[in-house]
Amino acid sequence: MNTVKQIHEVLKAFDPLFEHFYTWLAGQYDSGYGGFYYAASSKEVPEFQPDIESTGQAVHILGNSRLLQQMPAAIQQQIIAFFQQRQTPEGYFYDPHNAMRNIERMVGRAIMYSCTSLKALGAKPLYPLPGSNKNSAVLPEHLKSLTALKTWLDERPWDFAWMAGDNIQATGVYLRAMPPTESGKYIESICNYLLEHQDPQTGLWGEGRPYVRISGAFKLALFYRDLGKPMPQAERIYQSLLDTLHHDVSEDMCWTRNPMDLLLVLQKQLGRVSETELLDILTITYNNLKQYQKPDGGFSRHVQASLVTPNNVPLGKGLVEGDMNASTQALRIRMLAHQVADQLGNINMNYLEQYTRGFYEKIL
Numbered sequence: 001m002n003t004v005k006q007i008h009e010v011l012k013a014f015d016p017l018f019e020h021f022y023t024w025l026a027g028q029y030d031s032g033y034g035g036f037y038y039a040a041s042s043k044e045v046p047e048f049q050p051d052i053e054s055t056g057q058a059v060h061i062l063g064n065s066r067l068l069q070q071m072p073a074a075i076q077q078q079i080i081a082f083f084q085q086r087q088t089p090e091g092y093f094y095d096p097h098n099a100m101r102n103i104e105r106m107v108g109r110a111i112m113y114s115c116t117s118l119k120a121l122g123a124k125p126l127y128p129l130p131g132s133n134k135n136s137a138v139l140p141e142h143l144k145s146l147t148a149l150k151t152w153l154d155e156r157p158w159d160f161a162w163m164a165g166d167n168i169q170a171t172g173v174y175l176r177a178m179p180p181t182e183s184g185k186y187i188e189s190i191c192n193y194l195l196e197h198q199d200p201q202t203g204l205w206g207e208g209r210p211y212v213r214i215s216g217a218f219k220l221a222l223f224y225r226d227l228g229k230p231m232p233q234a235e236r237i238y239q240s241l242l243d244t245l246h247h248d249v250s251e252d253m254c255w256t257r258n259p260m261d262l263l264l265v266l267q268k269q270l271g272r273v274s275e276t277e278l279l280d281i282l283t284i285t286y287n288n289l290k291q292y293q294k295p296d297g298g299f300s301r302h303v304q305a306s307l308v309t310p311n312n313v314p315l316g317k318g319l320v321e322g323d324m325n326a327s328t329q330a331l332r333i334r335m336l337a338h339q340v341a342d343q344l345g346n347i348n349m350n351y352l353e354q355y356t357r358g359f360y361e362k363i364l
Contacts, residue, residue, distance in 0.1 A: 003275045007341055010282045014334045015352065017290055020297030021331070022355050024322050025061060026362035028054070034078030038315035039306050039323040040296060049097045051315060055082055056113025057328035063120050064335055066351045071121075072360055080123040083114045090138045091130045098313040104140065106312050108170035115173075131177035143174055146189055153193050161206025161216030162254075168194075169219040172226050187227060194220065195232055203236030210244040211255040217241075218258035221265040234269045237262070245281060250288040253301045253326040260285060260336040272343050282337055289333055298322010299330040 028036045030043070035050025036058035042048040059079065062068050086093045092107060093114040100106040111129060118124055130138045142152035156164035168190065175183045198205055204213040205220065217237055224231050231237060241259050250256050263281065267273060273281070292299045294306075299322050301307035308318040310325040338349040 003279050004344055007275070007279050007282060007344065008347075010279065010286055011337060011341060011347070011349075013286055014289070014337060015350075017293055018331070018334070018352050018355055020355075021327070022065070022297075022352075022359050023362060024297035025058065025327070026359055028058065028324060029075075029363050031075070031078060031363070034080075034082035036324060038310070038325065039298075039317070039319070039321050041317045041319050041321060042315060045317065047097060048315060049095070050082070051095050051098070051313075052083070052086060052093055052100075052110045052113055053311060054315065054324040055079065056117045057324045059117040059120055061328050061331055064331055064351075065356050067356060067359055068120060070360065072364070075360065075363065076121055080118065080121050083118050084123070084126050086110075087114065087126050089127050091125070091127050091132070092138075093125075095313075098315075100313050103312045105167050105170045107140075108173050109311070111173045112170070129173075129177040131174040131183075132179075139174060139178075140171070143171070143178075143186055146185060149186055149189055150193070153190065158197075158206040159208070161204065161208045161213045162219065163216075164206050165216035165219030165223075169223045172223050176226065190223075191229065198232060200233075201236070202240045203233035204240055210240070210248040211250065211252075211258075214241055214244045214262065215254060215258040218262040221262050225265050230269050231265060234266050238266045238270060241266070242277065242281075245284050250291070251303060253292050253299060253329050256285060256288040256292070257329040257333050257336075260333055260340065263340055264336055267340055267343070273340070275344070278341060278343075282341065285333060285337060289330060292326055292330065294320060294322045296322050298324075299326040301326040 027040060030037060030050050033050045035055040037043050037048065037050050038054045059068075062071070083093065086095065088094065092101070093110040094101040095110075100110065115125060115129070131143070142148045156167050158164045175187055194205065202213070204217050206213060206216050208216070221231055241262060245259060291303045294300050300320070301310055301323055305318055305320045306316050306323040307325070308314050308316055310323065316323055335349065338347055341347050
């Protein structure tokens with residue numbers, strides 16, 4: 001079998017992993033809240049409620065499954081209300097049942113998830129976003145002066161590159177909301193800082209095991225992409241990505257997804273990936289992904305079980321079950337596999353219609 005045929009066979013192998021996925025997803029919805037729980041066991045604990053990130057991730061899944069167009073109007077309005085009710089007049093979005101409002105990166109992520117979801121559902125935030133012309137006074141402190149920004153960048157957890165990159169990517173939501181005349185100087189300052197601190201040998205930033213550094217580069221790839229800027233030293237980053245896939249072990253669903261999203265950004269800059277390398281990447285990715293599939297049809301953040309705290313606040317019980325954070329990444333990995341393979345031509349991704357039929361009947 002030639003390499004191209006082998007690539008097509010690997011792509012087909014992803015589909016059966018999602019046979020019971022949409023039944024699991026439907027079970028996470030709560031019509032009383034209009035949102036999605038992180039995991040099935042989260043519904044059993046009074047202090048857990050459907051949260052912004054899990055609901056945003058569910059909307060992302062529905063969009064990538066072509067299910068938004070089929071969404072009943074009643075459910076659409078429930079989910080729109082879920083996000084709008086969580087926005088304050090200052091423009092921020094907060095979960096009412098946990099401490100995410102006290103965690104800077106979570107606040108930025110909540111704006112991103114809420115606004116993206118509302119747009120996908122044909123709605124808008126009720127109030128202007130922080131940093132916009134109508135709401136510039138409520139920006140976070142590190143975006144009120146270049147000196148404060150430099151201090152903030154120095155204080156990022158560069159010993160754990162993934163988190164440092166995530167902090168910078170999350171702050172992009174404010175930069176995109178700001179008028180270009182204001183945001184430009186901050187964007188330039190961040191980009192110059194990253195150039196100065198990039199490892200000239202690997203193209204990576206910060207410290208940590210290979211998957212941690214690649215995950216940091218992935219977060220920064222999203223930052224550059226959203227600003228329409230190329231990643232510096234893309235070829236070196238690509239070689240580091242290949243080395244990581246071959247020599248480190250995936251122990252977190254993110255470590256399977258992050259290289260694929262990073263690869264898509266790099267591929268657009270560097271052009272075609274060799275067919276041999278592409279087959280290698282897709283085979284490793286498929287073998288890693290199937291480790292996270294759980295008996296309930298969802299996927300978990302860790303190989304053994306779900307993660308209690310996927311992003312700074314507890315959302316689940318850490319059981320052997322699917323969780324929303326990992327499951328949205330699992331479907332995205334399948335989509336990314338098709339996208340990076342599209343350089344071959346004739347890559348026709350189906351949208352798992354054989355598994356999505358009757359999805360909303362399961363909710364109703």
